Amino acid sequence: MHETPPEACVLLFEGGSAHGPNGVFGAWTVTVDAAWALSIGGQVLGRDVAPRSAALSPGERQALASVLDGLSSVPSRRSTRMGIAGESMLHITAATHAGPTTLDLWHGEARTLPPVAALLRWIDAVIETHAGHAAAFA
Numbered sequence: 001m002h003e004t005p006p007e008a009c010v011l012l013f014e015g016g017s018a019h020g021p022n023g024v025f026g027a028w029t030v031t032v033d034a035a036w037a038l039s040i041g042g043q044v045l046g047r048d049v050a051p052r053s054a055a056l057s058p059g060e061r062q063a064l065a066s067v068l069d070g071l072s073s074v075p076s077r078r079s080t081r082m083g084i085a086g087e088s089m090l091h092i093t094a095a096t097h098a099g100p101t102t103l104d105l106w107h108g109e110a111r112t113l114p115p116v117a118a119l120l121r122w123i124d125a126v127i128e129t130h131a132g133h134a135a136a137f138a
Contacts, residue, residue: 009033011064013123015090015107015137016042026135027088030123036061040131054130060122067122070115072096078104090137092119107137 009031016027028042038060041051056064071094083089083106090110092103103116110116120137127135 009093010036010068010095012093013090013119014092015123016088016135026127026133028123028127028135028137030126032056032064038126038130040127042127042131042133042135044133049131049133052130056126060126060129063122063125067115067119068094068096070118071101072098074101074103074113074115076100076102079106079109081106081109084108092116094119111138 011030011032013028013030026042026044028040031039033039036056037053038056039051039053040049042049079089088107090103090105090107092101092105092110094101103110105113105116110120117138124135124138127133
């Protein structure tokens with residue numbers, strides 16, 4: 001969905017497409033480019049959500065800057081464990097003051113890392129605000 005090359009992004013988040021008893025949960029791509037422009041696209045219960053673009057509000061920018069500051073303490077890593085039934089893989093690339101951070105983690109792993117959990121809360125909030133859907137990454 002994102003048209004911005006990953007190297008030009010402040011944030012690239014891809015996550016979802018887990019399956020549960022009620023079908024496919026949401027799958028989302030969220031990007032923020034170097035000009036702090038937000039792009040969101042996804043699927044909810046197997047249906048495409050129209051891609052949306054917006055400028056981040058000053059509060060959203062400040063919150064993301066704080067989240068990125070926290071992520072600077074997390075080294076890039078890839079999960080080494082098997083996924084759990086219904087669990088989704090999350091891909092996160094973030095530009096932090098310590099350099100780029102790339103994470104490929106299962107959802108359960110991501111939620112146990114406080115700086116990543118903070119990012120997931122931010123992702124949930126911008127999806128709800130800008131796409132009008134509840135995402136349950138946090």
